[in-house]
Amino acid sequence: MTMNSGALRATSQTSALVSVLFVAFVGAALLFTAGLAQSSTLHDAAHDVRHATGFPCH
Secondary structure: OOOOHHHHHHHHHHHHHHHHHHHHHHHHHHHHHHHOOOOHHHHHHHHHHHHHHOOOOO
């Protein structure tokens, strides 16, 4: 049983979209976890990175 090129293209596009959405979600989660952390340990660990990327932390 073989897939036609339209079905293969749709599967490839769906896979790419899922990958992009997953990476965007993980990136946003990391950014906001570091950016909005109230714990002093997390704040100190992410402080310099936040300033270097222009993300306000104070």
